[in-house]
Amino acid sequence: MKKLINDPHDVVIESVRGFARAHADLVTMNEDPLFVARKEQKAAGKVAIVSGGGSGHEPLHAGFVGEGMLDAAVPGAVFTSPTPDPILAATRAVDRGAGVLHIVKNYTGDVMNFDTAAELADMEDIKVSPVIVNDDVAVEDSLYTAGRRGVAGTLLVEKIAGAAAERGDDLDGVTNVAQRVIDNVRSMGVALSACTVPHAGKPSFDLDDTEVEIGIGIHGEPGRHRIPAASADSITDQLLDPVIADLNLTGGEKVIVLVNGMGGTPLSELYIVYGRVAERLAELGVDVERSLVGSYVTSLEMQGASVTVLKADEEMIELFDAPALTPAYRKGM
Amino acid sequence: MKKLINDPHDVVIESVRGFARAHADLVTMNEDPLFVARKEQKAAGKVAIVSGGGSGHEPLHAGFVGEGMLDAAVPGAVFTSPTPDPILAATRAVDRGAGVLHIVKNYTGDVMNFDTAAELADMEDIKVSPVIVNDDVAVEDSLYTAGRRGVAGTLLVEKIAGAAAERGDDLDGVTNVAQRVIDNVRSMGVALSACTVPHAGKPSFDLDDTEVEIGIGIHGEPGRHRIPAASADSITDQLLDPVIADLNLTGGEKVIVLVNGMGGTPLSELYIVYGRVAERLAELGVDVERSLVGSYVTSLEMQGASVTVLKADEEMIELFDAPALTPAYRKGM
Numbered sequence: 001m002k003k004l005i006n007d008p009h010d011v012v013i014e015s016v017r018g019f020a021r022a023h024a025d026l027v028t029m030n031e032d033p034l035f036v037a038r039k040e041q042k043a044a045g046k047v048a049i050v051s052g053g054g055s056g057h058e059p060l061h062a063g064f065v066g067e068g069m070l071d072a073a074v075p076g077a078v079f080t081s082p083t084p085d086p087i088l089a090a091t092r093a094v095d096r097g098a099g100v101l102h103i104v105k106n107y108t109g110d111v112m113n114f115d116t117a118a119e120l121a122d123m124e125d126i127k128v129s130p131v132i133v134n135d136d137v138a139v140e141d142s143l144y145t146a147g148r149r150g151v152a153g154t155l156l157v158e159k160i161a162g163a164a165a166e167r168g169d170d171l172d173g174v175t176n177v178a179q180r181v182i183d184n185v186r187s188m189g190v191a192l193s194a195c196t197v198p199h200a201g202k203p204s205f206d207l208d209d210t211e212v213e214i215g216i217g218i219h220g221e222p223g224r225h226r227i228p229a230a231s232a233d234s235i236t237d238q239l240l241d242p243v244i245a246d247l248n249l250t251g252g253e254k255v256i257v258l259v260n261g262m263g264g265t266p267l268s269e270l271y272i273v274y275g276r277v278a279e280r281l282a283e284l285g286v287d288v289e290r291s292l293v294g295s296y297v298t299s300l301e302m303q304g305a306s307v308t309v310l311k312a313d314e315e316m317i318e319l320f321d322a323p324a325l326t327p328a329y330r331k332g333m
Numbered sequence: 334m335k336k337l338i339n340d341p342h343d344v345v346i347e348s349v350r351g352f353a354r355a356h357a358d359l360v361t362m363n364e365d366p367l368f369v370a371r372k373e374q375k376a377a378g379k380v381a382i383v384s385g386g387g388s389g390h391e392p393l394h395a396g397f398v399g400e401g402m403l404d405a406a407v408p409g410a411v412f413t414s415p416t417p418d419p420i421l422a423a424t425r426a427v428d429r430g431a432g433v434l435h436i437v438k439n440y441t442g443d444v445m446n447f448d449t450a451a452e453l454a455d456m457e458d459i460k461v462s463p464v465i466v467n468d469d470v471a472v473e474d475s476l477y478t479a480g481r482r483g484v485a486g487t488l489l490v491e492k493i494a495g496a497a498a499e500r501g502d503d504l505d506g507v508t509n510v511a512q513r514v515i516d517n518v519r520s521m522g523v524a525l526s527a528c529t530v531p532h533a534g535k536p537s538f539d540l541d542d543t544e545v546e547i548g549i550g551i552h553g554e555p556g557r558h559r560i561p562a563a564s565a566d567s568i569t570d571q572l573l574d575p576v577i578a579d580l581n582l583t584g585g586e587k588v589i590v591l592v593n594g595m596g597g598t599p600l601s602e603l604y605i606v607y608g609r610v611a612e613r614l615a616e617l618g619v620d621v622e623r624s625l626v627g628s629y630v631t632s633l634e635m636q637g638a639s640v641t642v643l644k645a646d647e648e649m650i651e652l653f654d655a656p657a658l659t660p661a662y663r664k665g666m
Contacts, residue, residue, distance in 0.1 A: 002525040002545065004565040004602035004638060014565075015601040018608030022592075022626045058600040192335040212335065232337040232347075264597040266633050267391040268348040269337035275351030293355045295628075300599050301636060305337060330663055 033086030063328030069162035081109035087117035099171035105150030138215030153185035163322035189306030251285030261295030366419030396661030402495035414442035420450035432504035438483030471548030496655035522639030584618030594628035
């Protein structure tokens with residue numbers, strides 16, 4: 001294992017410190033318990049949004065803290081949910097009396113710990129509304145999940161719900177739009193190589209030189225099947241087809257597409273994948289209204305990519321287009 | 334070799350097509366000869382800026398085409414300079430009568446081909462002014478270079494010169510500010526792993542499991558020396574010390590820092606490196622005015638990073654802060 005790290009046990013804290021230092025104009029860091037919050041807290045009346053989960057998926061979530069997206073993010077240990085304590089502390093820190101939306105990826109630990117934090121917040125009269133992101137169509141249950149996993153679609157939930165909160169929607173309204181995104185967003189990913197959790201020191205799974213894993217999770221959890229390494233077009237089709245089927249796209253729909261890198265994939269390859277996705281959707285008569293191509297929801301240094309499609313209504317597109325100013329995503333600011 | 338590609342010989346054209354499709358709101362692509370230009374060309378009177386070079390360093394250069402940065406970018410084959418013909422075509426396409434700045438990284442092929450294109454442009458009465466970026470302090474001469482190599486500092490040249498052109502400086506003015514950035518920017522990089530050129534099909538060099546290469550170039554050219562894999566802090570110091578020495582930083586200076594990923598490095602690790610750079614410069618009494626952390630000038634899927642420091646005056650900082658709207662870099666727009 002070669003990584004640009006110091007003590008493997010200090011990876012998260014040192015990385016978040018560097019992040020907070022690099023983006024001191026936008027965020028503040030609370031060390032104990034660990035969370036990242038917007039530097040300029042909003043005035044009373046705005047719904048706050050908190051997300052979080054295991055580290056190793058950077059820039060998710062802390063990279064999306066800022067105007068128009070999250071109010072706070074709670075990084076756990078690598079691939080490990082944060083405990084209720086920092087989630088509660090972050091929730092408390094950003095609540096402005098209008099309630100707090102929790103955006104939770106569907107992993108057993110995350111769901112349980114965010115739920116406990118919400119109960120504790122309720123005892124302090126902070127109203128919390130949770131949404132559970134479960135966009136991965138690859139598998140129904142997996143190593144860390146009951147039901148579908150939450151993966152790259154989380155970015156779109158955070159962007160669109162963040163814009164709804166920013167324009168002044170109340171907690172029910174923000175929750176509803178977040179849930180509408182979740183109901184209409186689907187993803188599937190591929191791994192070309194494994195990743196290595198720093199304190200484990202060895203790859204989290206083995207993939208031989210001639211195979212790729214279709215339907216991989218963002219922690220390297222097993223996918224649907226392994227196939228011999230194939231062309232980008234063939235692999236892209238194997239990711240896109242189940243997404244199209246699950247969303248029941250038949251033509252005429254408007255969509256937002258995200259082609260996401262897993263951390264170790266060159267941007268040039270992501271654009272090849274995007275080209276194929278765009279071509280296939282055009283053939284189907286589906287209108288790609290907006291697109292994002294980049295490494296937004298990663299798995300450490302894993303090579304691979306995922307394809308996310310959101311069946312979008314006019315309001316989602318409008319909220320997607322709204323200004324945002326965060327370390328990893330900015331638009332119009 | 335596992336990559337998300339189709340035919341290895343079509344990597345560049347397919348990637349640029351996907352890129353142009355994803356960013357059709359900002360750029361247009363000319364297929365033959367191949368270059369990418371701003372969608373909205375400026376009116377007469379604005380100095381145009383063209384850059385380019387071998388592909389494999391994405392998002393450099395095409396990712397920086399747009400308002401406030403480049404007017405056009407010319408992608409060559411992977412790690413291979415574009416020929417004079419597309420450089421001339423791009424130069425012709427974006428000239429608005431006020432002349433064209435060529436931003437060229439210091440590699441023998443790039444310098445020669447941009448020079449030929451400039452001569453041909455001159456015969457068409459297009460005035461071209463070239464600047465040569467040579468920020469890499471690692472080696473004086475190398476596999477592809479006479480003198481120092483041009484690496485990640487190129488991003489800062491493109492951002493700052495782009496802002497000068499956008500505010501209406503004339504060709505001499507834009508050239509002068511670009512040259513001032515070049516004179517004050519220094520970089521050094523490390524590789525933890527090699528990268529594989531698609532049509533070669535095997536890694537461009539061998540690095541064993543316990544070694545890293547200090548002073549690596551962005552094509553995997555040899556650096557200063559190999560050392561046993563070490564901590565992020567130790568490696569960062571070995572990159573930063575020669576940069577500090579070359580810039581003769583003694584305290585009191587203002588700088589812009591770029592911690593750049595080589596393509597296969599997780600963002601979380603880049604922030605650990607940034608944390609160390611910030612700490613070291615603070616100890617020295619150097620004022621980090623602005624910073625960028627991300628994978629901007631890459632070497633395919635190479636794992637590694639580089640540290641770039643620009644000794645900046647007030648005008649450079651002001652131009653760095655100016656709005657930009659490109660596929661890979663946006664600020665205030």
